[in-house]
């Protein structure tokens with residue numbers, strides 16, 4: 001069994017680790033920060049995608065040309 005954050009060996013039973021599956025509270029906090037950062041990035045990406053595929057803008061441009 002190894003900590004997914006710092007890759008430290010975690011001997012013994014998982015029940016001995018109050019912050020399982022992390023070796024310590026510090027690694028649990030790091031993991032939480034990673035999740036929050038990832039969430040933020042994904043949300044920004046989706047907003048960008050929405051802007052790009054908005055049909056209203058290109059349609060308005062075509063109307064101006066004609």
Ligand SMILES: [Zn+2]
Nearest residue numbers: 003006023027
């Ligand atoms: Zn760790």
